[in-house]
Amino acid sequence: MIQNNALTLHVEEITKDFVGLRALEDVTLSLHRGEILGLIGPNGSGKTTLINVITGFLKPTRGRVRVGDTDITGWPPHRIAHVGLARTFQTIKLFRGLTVLENVEVAAVSAGLSRPQARERALWALERVGATHLATIPAGALPYGEERRIEVARALASRPIFLFLDEPAAGLNEQESDTLLEMLTPLPRETGCGMLIVDHDMRLIMRLCHRLHVLNYGRTICEGTPNEVRHDKEVIAAYLGSGRRMLPC
Amino acid sequence: MHHLKSTSWWPTSLLLSGPLLVLALVVYLFGGEVLQRILIVLFINLTMVLGLQIFMGNSGVVSFAQIGFMGIGAYSSALFSMSPQAKAMALRNLYSFLVPVQVPFVVAVIIGGIMAALVAALVGYPLMRLSGAAAVIATFALLIIVHTVLINWSEVTNGPRTLFGLEAYTTLWVSVASGILFLILALWFKETRLGLQLRASREDEAAAASIGINIVWVRWIAFVLAAFVTGVAGALWAHFITSFSPLAFYLPQTFLIISMAIIGGSASVSGAVVGAVAVTAIFEGVRGIENAINISTVFPFTVSGLTEVCLSIAMILILILRPSGILGSRELPT
Numbered sequence: 001m002i003q004n005n006a007l008t009l010h011v012e013e014i015t016k017d018f019v020g021l022r023a024l025e026d027v028t029l030s031l032h033r034g035e036i037l038g039l040i041g042p043n044g045s046g047k048t049t050l051i052n053v054i055t056g057f058l059k060p061t062r063g064r065v066r067v068g069d070t071d072i073t074g075w076p077p078h079r080i081a082h083v084g085l086a087r088t089f090q091t092i093k094l095f096r097g098l099t100v101l102e103n104v105e106v107a108a109v110s111a112g113l114s115r116p117q118a119r120e121r122a123l124w125a126l127e128r129v130g131a132t133h134l135a136t137i138p139a140g141a142l143p144y145g146e147e148r149r150i151e152v153a154r155a156l157a158s159r160p161i162f163l164f165l166d167e168p169a170a171g172l173n174e175q176e177s178d179t180l181l182e183m184l185t186p187l188p189r190e191t192g193c194g195m196l197i198v199d200h201d202m203r204l205i206m207r208l209c210h211r212l213h214v215l216n217y218g219r220t221i222c223e224g225t226p227n228e229v230r231h232d233k234e235v236i237a238a239y240l241g242s243g244r245r246m247l248p249c
Numbered sequence: 250m251h252h253l254k255s256t257s258w259w260p261t262s263l264l265l266s267g268p269l270l271v272l273a274l275v276v277y278l279f280g281g282e283v284l285q286r287i288l289i290v291l292f293i294n295l296t297m298v299l300g301l302q303i304f305m306g307n308s309g310v311v312s313f314a315q316i317g318f319m320g321i322g323a324y325s326s327a328l329f330s331m332s333p334q335a336k337a338m339a340l341r342n343l344y345s346f347l348v349p350v351q352v353p354f355v356v357a358v359i360i361g362g363i364m365a366a367l368v369a370a371l372v373g374y375p376l377m378r379l380s381g382a383a384a385v386i387a388t389f390a391l392l393i394i395v396h397t398v399l400i401n402w403s404e405v406t407n408g409p410r411t412l413f414g415l416e417a418y419t420t421l422w423v424s425v426a427s428g429i430l431f432l433i434l435a436l437w438f439k440e441t442r443l444g445l446q447l448r449a450s451r452e453d454e455a456a457a458a459s460i461g462i463n464i465v466w467v468r469w470i471a472f473v474l475a476a477f478v479t480g481v482a483g484a485l486w487a488h489f490i491t492s493f494s495p496l497a498f499y500l501p502q503t504f505l506i507i508s509m510a511i512i513g514g515s516a517s518v519s520g521a522v523v524g525a526v527a528v529t530a531i532f533e534g535v536r537g538i539e540n541a542i543n544i545s546t547v548f549p550f551t552v553s554g555l556t557e558v559c560l561s562i563a564m565i566l567i568l569i570l571r572p573s574g575i576l577g578s579r580e581l582p583t
Binding site: 056077079095 | 462464
């Protein structure tokens with residue numbers, strides 16, 4: 001794993017074409033370690049596609065993805081994971097036949113730890129997301145809200161330098177979303193990772209993120225602090241139609 | 250630190266091997282020769298199901314190729330264990346450099362395992378990119394290819410004819426040792442880092458890749474290890490039955506082993522043990538009944554195929570009532 005705190009993830013002019021559809025067009029962004037970047041936009045604007053391109057699940061049609069000086073464009077997902085990129089999935093993908101602890105442990109093992117070390121790391125990650133009490137339960141038996149937390153713990157257990165969260169608040173109520181906010185806010189500072197989060201929960205996004213990047217129809221329409229983005233005319237138009245003046249918060 | 254019961258392989262090892270050892274001891278002391286032979290078959294079958302479990306149980310990818318590896322293990326061990334005189338009788342066209350070669354039985358068995366593993370290693374890597382129906386078809390094709398080679402490579406196999414003249418080295422305790430040894434190996438493997446990664450990839454390939462698991466690689470290792478175990482089982486079987494033809498390593502044996510895995514529950518080692526015992530018991534029991542019926546001439550015709558019918562019914566019932574097998578993914582004693 002690359003252990004350089006000065007590293008930055010660069011996404012450079014990424015274009016992704018599907019048959020008859022341009023999902024992303026010339027998207028450029030960078031993610032620094034220790035920061036939380038929000039990637040927002042209406043449904044179908046290309047947010048998940050961008051995460052899939054960065055983490056190797058899709059190959060871009062054009063453009064590069066770099067971690068520091070290492071060009072990881074087109075690498076298979078498991079190699080990209082070894083560079084220190086971890087992710088969660090919009091549709092939850094847990095190892096349902098394994099216990100919660102094993103789910104998290106296997107990520108630590110795959111990052112190169114021995115089984116005893118991985119056990120310790122997994123318990124740390126579970127504690128971090130407040131799920132230690134679930135350790136021995138089979139992941140297939142978890143209630144929905146808990147599944148998201150286990151996915152975050154699994155991603156954390158590999159000690160990523162960049163963490164990608166795809167709609168971690170989907171389906172959570174306001175109270176659960178607040179708990180998620182409390183859990184995520186200190187992570188970049190404590191672990192030194194850079195975090196990119198996609199979500200439609202604007203209450204969460206506006207309070208959590210240091211910077212926002214807004215996509216619409218696969219193109220960047222705005223970048224800036226939450227406050228700047230909230231007042232941007234194009235963003236308001238994309239989200240609400242041109243009649244409204246401000247994003248809800 | 251919270252106290253958590255560590256997932257350990259040895260309590261299950263003891264719990265599963267204990268009753269098997271007692272059974273072997275009772276049959277050894279009080280059972281007749283027929284019962285002893287049935288038990289040897291049981292332990293060889295157990296070794297084979299464990300080979301299947303190591304790959305299929307942990308990876309979730311079905312392999313129909315295992316019995317091909319059994320055949321490779323059987324023939325290659327025979328070539329190394331038979332005396333030059335026996336070879337001169339049974340294998341007239343054997344390559345001359347192989348005729349004088351003779352090694353101790355245990356070495357020949359290990360060679361059988363290694364040959365099977367080598368073949369698996371060579372053909373396995375591209376196969377491991379497949380899963381689901383594609384893997385079933387490809388491994389089935391591999392079984393057919395191995396079978397065709399065994400039938401036609403008459404220099405080393407005597408072609409489709411029976412190869413005879415092996416010594417009956419596989420005693421009850423040899424088969425017991427193999428069954429217990431690989432039982433422990435399978436339980437240990439499951440809890441290794443690789444075993445854990447393999448089980449994760451069985452549950453979700455995309456998530457497994459996202460945490461850095463090279464799925465093709467971990468499957469390949471398990472495939473090669475499983476072929477070794479199955480090759481050893483084939484070598485032991487060859488030196489139990491002492492004469493056989495390539496037909497022994499084809500569809501009936503394949504379905505027997507797969508039915509054991511399915512009936513017991515392939516996701517756990519305990520399931521493999523339960524399946525091997527249950528299916529061997531059904532198989533031998535029904536065969537006994539069939540023989541009794543035929544000897545007593547109750548019917549004016551010969552009854553045959555009863556064992557296959559009963560096994561098929563058992564398998565269908567299990568697939569309907571408990572699709573993941575008697576034990577599913579549970580390990581005893583949980």
